[in-house]
Amino acid sequence: MMVPSSFSIENEKYDDDGVIKRTGTWVTASAHIVSAVIGSGVLSLSWAVAQLGWIGGTVSLLIFSLITLLTSSLTADCYRYPDPVHGVRNPTYKVMVKNILGGFQYKLCALAQYTNLVGVTIGFTLTGSISMEAINKSNCFHKHGHEADCSTVTYQFMAIFGIFEIILSQIPNFHKLSWLSILASVMSFSYAFIGIGLSIAKIAVGGNHVKTGLTGLVVGVDVTSSEKMWNSFQAIGNIAFAYAFSMVIVEIEDTLKSVPPENQVMKKSNIVGISITTFFYSLCGLLGYAAFGNNAPGNFLTGFGFYEPFWLIDIANIFITVHLVGAYQLFAQPIYSAVESWSSKRWPQRKLITKEYLVRIPLIGTWRMNMFKLIWRTVYVIIITLISITFPFFNNVVGFLGAISFFPLTVYFPIEMYLTRAKVPKYSLKWTAMKALSVFCLAVTLVAAVGSVEGIISELKAYKPFKSY
Template sequence: MSWYGTGIAYIITTAISMRCFFKVKFPALSLLERVGFPIILWLIVAHVGDSGCSSVIMSFSYSSIGFALGLAKVIGNRMIKGNIVRVPQSTSTEILWKVSQALGDIAFAYPYSIILIEIQDTLKSQLPENKTMKKASMIAIFITTFFYLFCGCFGYAAFGNNTPGNILKGFGFYEPYWLIDFANACIVLHLVGGYQMFSLTVFVIVEKWIAQKYPSSGFVNNLYTVQIPCLPPYQINLLRICFRTAYVVSTTGIAMLFPYFNPVLGVLGALNFWPLAIYFPVEMYSVQRKIGPWTRKCVVLQTFGLV
């Protein structure tokens, strides 16, 4: 469910960036054309092996652009908007809700915990996997936090309490148009690769389970070779086509039902982050270290998990 929910969130985020791009470049497109293009894109991605998109380069590009545009707008405004003490005309309940939503958004910004164990399981190196991943995770978290923190801070300083959930959406109709379009394109390419990465894990698990359950089914196990002119032969499987198509259509359909951006990310971030990044590591550590119940260390760890 964590991977499925992340796929839905990625589609929502991608759709926002594509909508900004289409609204500026192709305002005459109908609603059907704007919806049909993303669905076709996701279907193609689901059936290929590797998109070849470099998520690191794409993420670095649009984060740098968002940070630079936010800084430039603050300089252009000659003032820092927003209020770090209190949001004007907001009740205590609304402030509590917005703070909680922000924490959920921050949690969603670190979805690597969902696939951390999967990546670690595939490593083949001389050093132990836990040591390799510990160093890699620390570097990745530091770089990610640096860019996201600066993007968030300068975005709020630029737009104040009117800061959009997607910071690039706030610059959507400001110069330079080409730079904003490029940043939105980087987001789309990044999330296309990310959607494929999370979804392929689901595809492999489900398809392997069905193949083991129905070993004599031709629909499940037979491969058929398709020859497309000017392209190498491609093998297809009926189960793979049906299941992956249904998966993409369902995630896209659910994403279209949600009219909000940040609340959805906040909920998904909380649901994904806490069990995988807090609960399970604490429980595994307690078992590994043989920490007894109601000891001081046990109480501290359980309090940490609860908070």
């Protein structure tokens, strides 16, 4: 009987590029996508639809769903280059851009990607704390009445959120996040279902008393003409960016097993993840608009479109918080990895950076602790939390950062990499169609950026540091 050699056994632990064998499947990749894409912003889509109306809101939801599906599929085919099945792996988005488009565009990509990732982690800290605060307010309103003054400071909730992120940030890398993504996905489904259920209940009870329209808010009745324009810009931007997960798409694909080919599995995951997202976005946005009409709040679970049953509102906001705690890690891990990779190359002999200690944790197992990772990741979370505490209106700034990075990350780079990899002839029908899509999405980005800037200016005029809300 032949006994396999130690080399062959050891070799089974590694993929064709010498990296520890990946174990991801279309299920885990789909969970990553849903966790990354569906945030608590899903519950603000009723506001976005209210600005655009039944026609504009529905069309926007469908168009940006299809655009995201197309560009994510183009990116999936660029994971291996030059051949999408047998080529060399591109483990990160910026490495993919560097290998296919060159060094200058690589620098632009890195700037856009990491700016957006940092902005998203700040946004998640703010939104998570708002959900925690909403639980406190829900109980207060139930006890003292809907007109009671239940304002409170959010800083304590931001600090609590930050503590959880410090702990979870010690998860070694993206490949160890599958369980967290699946949990976060379950949470997103749960609070979305609660929001949908409450909307249906409100429609059944008093839906005839709300005003809706094909074009949304009415100029001269609900808003002024300038407010209609700015709100519409922001709504289009909100819907477009709600689908974006391009800044982590390559890292998600890099978790997949090499057999079957990663691009095929990732395309399946894209279809599943984006279809689920579109389904919930449509239900929450359209049913929320039917429930609240042109008076739809910014977020009908944290903005108190519903007050009762208060315990169900509490549960929904707990689910939102848990989801955001998990989604934060999806966007923070690429930042951690980039700094740690650069540091290990810059100081390969420093024990602080390279040495690992085995720490046994009861009921969990052995933790491979690295002091540099522990310190750097903790400091990052603390800084993000402090920024969120100091500038609690930062969501508008994050919206602006999302606006200026949406076009390059979600549309421009995927299209340019595909055209280069597939060697599509210039001025052919396919080439022209791809370029036209780029121009359209650039216009959307500019419009949304202008709307976000207007929102920032409005917030600054009314901003009072460390004020209770």
